[in-house]
């Protein structure tokens with residue numbers, strides 16, 4: 001099969017029915033073309049065929065004989081790629097090749113496109129990270145322009161390009177499926193097609209004899225160590241392979257290993273397993289009323305865990321109130337829908353196990369894999385690939401245990417790449433919630449009491465359910481002073497895929513209930529919604545719902561004040577057609593950065609080689625949020641050298657100290673502090689030897705450190721076990737205090753704050769919601785890199801829009817990206833980001849975390865704006881047109 005690829009004549013040997021995407025990746029090793037869904041839904045595999053963009057996963061190679069194919073590797077470092085870097089248009093980077101190819105086609109015939117033209121041309125490519133705005137900006141601004149590198153000491157606060165961005169725009173970034181060792185076997189997981197079923201596996205020897213290319217079957221009895229894993233030590237409850245009963249649809253019961261070709265064509269239906277379908281409980285309502293040990297033994301009433309925070313006298317609080325509102329809200333499962341499905345490989349090296357692939361938590365993975373294989377932790381190495389989005393779900397193990405068990409027994413590399421359906425069916429989700437809330441205020445509008453009861457569907461296994469149940473009651477007051485408060489959350493086991501971590505750990509669900517109820521309360525009190533929030537906003541010196549008092553850094557009032565000009569403008573009457581109603585809504589967030597009242601350390605190492613290379617061992621996984629860049633900026637300024645002088649190593653559990661997991665908006669705060677301490681400690685070592693002033697200018701070049709009038713020849717110095725002549729390794733662990741039985745204590749050293757304002761139109765005939773503009777003010781303490789801050793805000797808002805208006809994961813029904821909708825270019829309104837910097841007392845340079853915060857206010861602000869437009873409050877998400885119409889009709893009936 002002859003064709004031209006990136007200007008070179010190629011002769012493919014694969015069968016004519018091979019997908020072009022597979023031929024490019026497997027035969028030509030052009031892995032810049034990514035596979036996100038293999039169904040033409042995500043556009044990650046977009047290439048140019050004779051100049052026209054197409055999804056390479058939908059095109060058999062027979063169809064492109066003689067054609068000219070262009071992939072991202074065929075782009076020439078042109079202005080488009082540098083514009084993506086300059087504008088921060090690539091976050092995790094998994095969608096970036098597809099975006100670049102679609103944009104290349106557009107720019108070939110429309111060199112100066114309008115915003116709408118860009119959105120139309122790139123509309124077939126999904127991005128889950130960026131919110132799309134910076135991608136459009138980049139395509140509209142491809143003139144070559146240099147971004148100057150900041151001088152020593154000026155990196156913090158600079159809008160520098162992502163330090164790892166070059167790989168992302170060139171297609172050279174390697175994700176989990178992009179690197180497979182020669183002679184690898186491949187693995188397919190046999191999963192339960194039933195929500196609950198007993199099973200028996202028949203003669204696997206006969207099965208293997210009858211299937212050429214399949215070499216081995218693994219089940220629970222083949223797990224050498226512990227057939228369980230989990231993310232919280234007291235809740236390690238998920239088996240690698242179910243033993244006799246599968247308790248959610250998608251649960252693994254066995255794995256089949258064979259050649260790549262045999263696994264690709266393998267039909268799960270031929271596997272010899274017999275299912276006996278059992279009654280399932282898929283909702284907390286059903287599970288709470290099922291037999292006491294229905295889902296998991298030892299969990300009475302199928303309740304996994306409960307969290308509670310109480311302060312003041314809740315009964316008295318309501319008794320003293322002038323206005324009271326009681327509401328109930330529900331939200332569904334929400335799928336992370338990162339564009340990179342889980343993938344990686346495992347290989348046994350002597351008596352050690354190496355795992356390569358996408359993850360958010362390499363050191364946690366190492367511990368769990370060691371337990372599963374019965375090895376010492378030091379005998380497991382986790383080598384993270386680039387991570388094509390995570391948002392919380394890649395904190396949990398997924399593919400790793402299967403390939404580890406197989407590679408251990410077979411002593412050959414074993415690789416896996418989840419299909420989109422498998423990724424959606426088997427990995428964790430955002431917890432569905434059912435929340436009843438009662439809020440009250442006095443005659444002046446001061447909040448008197450909040451009573452919150454939340455039931456969360458945590459699925460079949462614990463995952464991060466305990467974290468959600470504990471974090472929600474701490475946050476359900478919102479960033480408001482609440483004298484009388486009671487919040488209770490319960491995580492209930494069901495026969496659904498495990499619910500786990502997803503950007504906010506249950507806080508987004510709780511803030512929908514609180515912020516929508518506060519709009520009703522403000523209305524009862526006759527107070528403007530913004531003024532109500534400002535009147536009650538937590539201030540320095542006031543206790544939170546857990547009794548914690550911050551004397552510095554509480555920035556919610558500043559966020560709300562920043563919205564005031566847009567709020568006043570947006571409230572002005574708009575001339576609209578009769579059935580189109582303009583609405584404006586507002587909501588806030590706060591979010592504690594890091595683990596709740598638990599140790600949460602990060603360690604960062606910086607070393608100087610005899611040649612003068614300055615090496616930063618940065619183990620914090622960059623899932624697109626930018627920790628590779630932000631932590632380097634902080635380290636560079638602390639040491640006193642230009643940021644581009646630092647070379648990055650890691651993450652890799654053999655090479656980088658433990659920087660903790662990438663979750664809970666902790667990396668800028670916790671790992672940033674560790675980087676700052678390490679940089680300062682290394683500088684102190686050098687200053688001590690040279691005895692020069694603290695602020696002396698430091699240069700490291702040609703094997704020599706020069707500082708003030710002194711110099712140190714590096715080649716003459718002894719080298720330590722890491723290969724460095726100077727080295728510092730420092731740890732930072734945020735100061736927190738445990739919560740007592742009433743939830744009183746100091747769960748987080750730092751909170752971040754934010755407020756968003758939504759302007760939208762509601763078509764009252766069709767129930768359609770059109771977002772016009774979102775203004776977002778977020779207090780980050782100190783913006784280490786403002787461009788990355790904006791990227792987080794825009795991306796978080798996109799996920800909040802999805803949560804508000806369209807996303808609804810139904811186990812067994814929406815396990816693909818055409819039934820499960822996420823926001824596209826066309827769903828995004830204009831976003832105006834306002835960065836607020838109220839310095840924090842603990843963060844590096846006063847910085848606070850941001851990643852989770854940005855999603856939280858979006859959905860409640862949208863629901864409040866819909867109600868403001870047409871009087872209809874949608875209480876059961878998502879607010880799809882049918883639900884908006886039903887809510888409008890409910891109002892009309894009253």
Ligand code: FES
Nearest residue numbers: 092095127128129
């Ligand atoms: Fe687009 Fe991550 S940058 S999916």
